[in-house]
Amino acid sequence: MFYTREQIVELYRVLVAKGYSTPDGMPQDDPDVVKADNAFFAWVELSEAAAKESGEPGAMEEHLFSVTSVYVDAGFADRDFLDETANDFLAQDLDKAREAGLSNLAARIQAKIDEIHTRLVKPV
Numbered sequence: 472m473f474y475t476r477e478q479i480v481e482l483y484r485v486l487v488a489k490g491y492s493t494p495d496g497m498p499q500d501d502p503d504v505v506k507a508d509n510a511f512f513a514w515v516e517l518s519e520a521a522a523k524e525s526g527e528p529g530a531m532e533e534h535l536f537s538v539t540s541v542y543v544d545a546g547f548a549d550r551d552f553l554d555e556t557a558n559d560f561l562a563q564d565l566d567k568a569r570e571a572g573l574s575n576l577a578a579r580i581q582a583k584i585d586e587i588h589t590r591l592v593k594p595v
Contacts (some may be wrong), residue, residue, distance in 0.1 A: 473517065474510045476537055482507035483545030493549035494542045511541065529573045536564045536580055541588060550591060556586040 497504045522534035539560045570575040
């Protein structure tokens with residue numbers, strides 16, 4: 472079965488509701504974790520192939536941002552996870568978007584980084 476990005480986010484929201492605060496190290500004996508992870512990895516593979524196949528300028532950068540932000544959009548809130556996502560992964564996506572001259576995508580990535588930084592300064 473092919474899942475959309477929105478469906479992947481919803482599958483991970485189920486895990487957030489169960490109390491998982493980071494996608495790192497979730498127990499693989501939880502059927503909801505297995506379902507979400509399997510769907511995510513299949514979606515990533517298909518999304519990457521579609522981006523490569525499209526030949527559209529910015530398709531790979533868009534794909535990378537979409538993948539990087541799935542867990543954030545699902546609501547995982549571990550501070551270390553969010554910090555790494557904003558200051559490492561999304562910062563790299565931002566650099567790639569800027570280098571490719573994709574100003575609209577760069578603005579969306581910066582907005583996501585700002586959203587995470589706002590979440591990080593709020594008291595836990």
